[in-house]
Amino acid sequence: MRSSWHPKPGDKFVRRPRLKLHPLRRVLGVPALYSAGYGNVGSSIYYALGIVALVAFGATPIALVLAGIFFVFTALTYAEGTAMFPEAGGSANFARHGFNDLAGFISGWALMLSYIVTIAISAFVIPPYLGYFWLPLKESPIAGTTMSMGIVFFLMIINVLGVKETSFVNIATAILDLTLQIIIIVLGLLLIFDFGILSRHVTLYWPSWENLILAIALATIAYTGVETMSQMAEETRQPARRVPQALVLMVITVLVLFSGVSTIGLSAMTPLELASKWATDPVAGIAHSLSVTIVPTEIATRWSSEPAVQIILAWVFEEIRNLLPALVSILAASILFIATNAGLMGVSRLAFALGRYQLIPPLLGRVHHRSKTPYIAIILFSSVALLILIPGFIARDAFTNLGTLYAFGSLSSFFLAHASIISLRIKKPELLRPFKLGLNIRLGARELPITAILGLIFTAVVWLVVVLTQPYSRWIGFAWMGIGLLAYVLFRPRQFSFHQLDKGSGFSKK
Numbered sequence: 001m002r003s004s005w006h007p008k009p010g011d012k013f014v015r016r017p018r019l020k021l022h023p024l025r026r027v028l029g030v031p032a033l034y035s036a037g038y039g040n041v042g043s044s045i046y047y048a049l050g051i052v053a054l055v056a057f058g059a060t061p062i063a064l065v066l067a068g069i070f071f072v073f074t075a076l077t078y079a080e081g082t083a084m085f086p087e088a089g090g091s092a093n094f095a096r097h098g099f100n101d102l103a104g105f106i107s108g109w110a111l112m113l114s115y116i117v118t119i120a121i122s123a124f125v126i127p128p129y130l131g132y133f134w135l136p137l138k139e140s141p142i143a144g145t146t147m148s149m150g151i152v153f154f155l156m157i158i159n160v161l162g163v164k165e166t167s168f169v170n171i172a173t174a175i176l177d178l179t180l181q182i183i184i185i186v187l188g189l190l191l192i193f194d195f196g197i198l199s200r201h202v203t204l205y206w207p208s209w210e211n212l213i214l215a216i217a218l219a220t221i222a223y224t225g226v227e228t229m230s231q232m233a234e235e236t237r238q239p240a241r242r243v244p245q246a247l248v249l250m251v252i253t254v255l256v257l258f259s260g261v262s263t264i265g266l267s268a269m270t271p272l273e274l275a276s277k278w279a280t281d282p283v284a285g286i287a288h289s290l291s292v293t294i295v296p297t298e299i300a301t302r303w304s305s306e307p308a309v310q311i312i313l314a315w316v317f318e319e320i321r322n323l324l325p326a327l328v329s330i331l332a333a334s335i336l337f338i339a340t341n342a343g344l345m346g347v348s349r350l351a352f353a354l355g356r357y358q359l360i361p362p363l364l365g366r367v368h369h370r371s372k373t374p375y376i377a378i379i380l381f382s383s384v385a386l387l388i389l390i391p392g393f394i395a396r397d398a399f400t401n402l403g404t405l406y407a408f409g410s411l412s413s414f415f416l417a418h419a420s421i422i423s424l425r426i427k428k429p430e431l432l433r434p435f436k437l438g439l440n441i442r443l444g445a446r447e448l449p450i451t452a453i454l455g456l457i458f459t460a461v462v463w464l465v466v467v468l469t470q471p472y473s474r475w476i477g478f479a480w481m482g483i484g485l486l487a488y489v490l491f492r493p494r495q496f497s498f499h500q501l502d503k504g505s506g507f508s509k510k
Contacts, residue, residue, distance in 0.1 A: 033246035034174070041223060041254050042177045043339035046332045047125040048222035048258075049265055050274060050282035051403040056215030057271040058205030061262040063212060067219030068255050073455035074414050075251045076437050077421050078227070079244035080449075083435035084424070086243065089353040090227045091417035096357065098420030098427070102488070105359040107416040108350060109484035111227065112381065113409030113477065115347035119385040121221070121402045122340040123148040124392060128280040129336070132329040138281070145392035152389065155341050156382035159348065160375045177335050180328065181257050184286055187320070188264030192293050198267050205271040214469060217407040217462045218400075220414075222258060227346075227413070244435040261286070268293075280399060287328040294321040344382060351377035361491050388476070401472040408470075408477035411463040418456035422448055 049060065056063040081094040089096070089104075091111060096104030127147045131138025137147060207215065265274060265282055268289035278285030300313035352367075352374050354360045364377045388405070392398040424431060426446050437449035467474050 033242060034249050038174045038178070038250050038253060041250065042174065042181070042257075043122060043335045044222045045181070045258055045261055046129070046283050046336055047121060047280065048219065049262055050279040051221065051399060052215050052219050053265075053271055053275040053282070054279055054400050055207060055211045055218060057207050057211075057275060058202040058266070059207050059212055059215065060271065060274070061259065061266060062202070063215035063219045064222060064258055064262050067216045067223065068258065070455055070458045071220070071223040071254075072251055073451040073458070074223070074417065075247045077418050077449075077452050077455055079247045079435050080433060080437050081417060081421055082243045082247075084431060084433055087353070089350070089357070091413040091420070092350070092354060092359070094420035094424075095416045096359070098423040099416075101357070101359060101492075103416060103420070104357070105354070105484070105488050106481070107413045107420075108354045108359060109481060109488075110409045110412035110416075112347055112350060112484075113480050114227075114406050114413065115343050115350065115409075116381050116385050117388065117402055117406040117409065119152060119340055119343040119347070119382070120148075120389050121399075121406065122336045122343060123151045123385075124389060124399065124402065125280045126151060126333050126336045126340075129284055129329045129332040131281070132284065132325055141393055145389060148392065149386055149389050151337065151340060152344075152382055152385050155344055156378060159341070159344055159378045159382075160373060173335060173338055176331060178253070178257075180331055181261060184283070184290070184328075185257070185260035185264060187290055187294075187324075188260075188268065188286065191299075192289060193264060193267045198263065201266045201271055210465070210469065213462060213465045214404075217411065217466050218403045220410055220462075221403050221406045223254065227410075281332070283332060284325065284328055287325045291321045291325050296321065344378065344385075347381045348374045348377045351381070359488075361487060397472075401470075404466055404470040404473040405476055407466050408463070408473045409480075411459045411466070412481075415456060415459040415463065418452045418459065421452045422456065425449065 048064075052063050053060045078090070081091075085093050085097055087093050089108065092104045092108030095107040124145070127137035127144035130147075131144075136143045138144070261283070265286050268286050269278065274282060274285060278288075294317050296314040296317040297310075299317050300310040303313055304310055351360065351364045355362055355364055355374075364374070364380065366376050367374055388402065391401065395401070421437075425448055426443075429446055437451055439450040440447035441450055441453075442448075467477075
């Protein structure tokens with residue numbers, strides 16, 4: 001029977017917008033995913049080594065390795081979650097499915113904080129590397145911080161106007177960075193590695209247990225790419241298979257390279273040198289040590305007795321000695337610039353994803369009608385990054401504070417990611433899991449992943465250490481979460497009325 005009801009003039013309807021299942025084109029493969037993830041993680045070694053050394057001293061390699069072990073657990077958790085839900089949003093998406101919208105918002109808002117800090121800290125360490133060419137950029141807080149803020153402001157304008165990120169650029173950058181780090185590790189092992197020196201540096205400069213735990217928290221900043229891959233799942237072909245493959249490949253690469261670079265770093269210089277002179281540009285410190293250590297003629301005569309071969313080897317190592325410091329400075333600055341931009345694009349992409357599920361006000365996800373970019377989110381989060389860079393002008397511990405603030409946000413989202421996977425195993429065991437974690441323990445009829453449980457405990461403990469021992473991160477972190485929760489509380493009741501109107505009008509909320 002056809003309804004006789006017809007709308008009257010002035011009648012208004014409030015209808016929730018339809019949500020497209022796949023609004024983004026699925027075009028990415030394993031190489032593009034790997035390069036994007038490694039681009040973020042690979043860039044972090046250019047500052048993570050120094051920031052960890054500030055509190056870990058001789059235990060820097062140990063802190064990085066321990067954080068790396070739990071990074072494996074986190075990567076596996078993300079692999080299972082992303083294979084189940086190949087959508088943008090990362091840990092916020094897992095929490096939304098595993099618990100509720102509020103948990104999804106908390107995870108997403110904490111993740112936004114870690115993205116913002118990534119923007120700030122990547123820009124913060126670009127000037128010290130360029131200080132090879134102009135020393136005030138390394139030695140003057142005013143010159144360095146001014147340049148860092150200028151970089152963030154410039155990228156904000158570029159992203160508001162619209163900038164395209166290509167897989168080719170990501171892949172090419174990842175290859176260059178990977179090649180440079182391999183060269184540094186190989187040269188370091190051949191020319192400056194000494195197990196005796198390394199052992200003395202570790203034992204003589206051992207930190208307190210409180211500092212070691214804090215250093216492990218800071219070391220999480222070295223493993224930032226796991227969330228990037230999850231955010232890109234919606235743009236990936238066959239994400240259930242390819243995202244886990246790219247994650248495993250990145251984990252192996254990162255653990256090998258970071259352990260190699262940190263080992264060479266503490267063989268090349270004392271922990272005090274690393275934590276003072278080279279804290280903001282540790283890889284430049286390694287390159288400097290290599291250039292000083294290399295004596296081309298001695299190496300040539302040691303490696304070959306043939307005069308012709310000696311001439312070639314001497315020339316090769318002479319060029320390496322002359323070019324390596326400048327090459328590290330230029331490439332590090334370039335990679336960190338790209339990482340700053342990637343962080344800005346990542347936080348705007350996350351804001352768009354959260355806005356799509358109405359976890360944040362639609363204003364933050366609004367797209368400019370000409371540039372087609374989420375310009376309000378870009379301007380807002382760039383402005384926050386600029387604000388947290390301001391202490392760099394005067395505060396001696398600004399670098400460490402950025403690291404601990406990153407740990408506050410990232411560990412919060414990692415905790416909820418682990419908790420969500422465990423919750424989904426309990427509440428929804430029937431869900432299709434294209435990638436399922438092994439090493440499970442049985443709880444009745446449920447299988448709970450040991451790696452997610454250990455990751456949950458680790459992130460909770462280390463996050464508590466950060467909160468209890470770091471006033472800056474505690475107050476700024478909780479202030480950020482408080483502002484977000486206030487906006488959520490004010491925003492969600494209005495959305496609730498929209499839901500009620502949907503029910504009353506009979507419209508589908510799909």
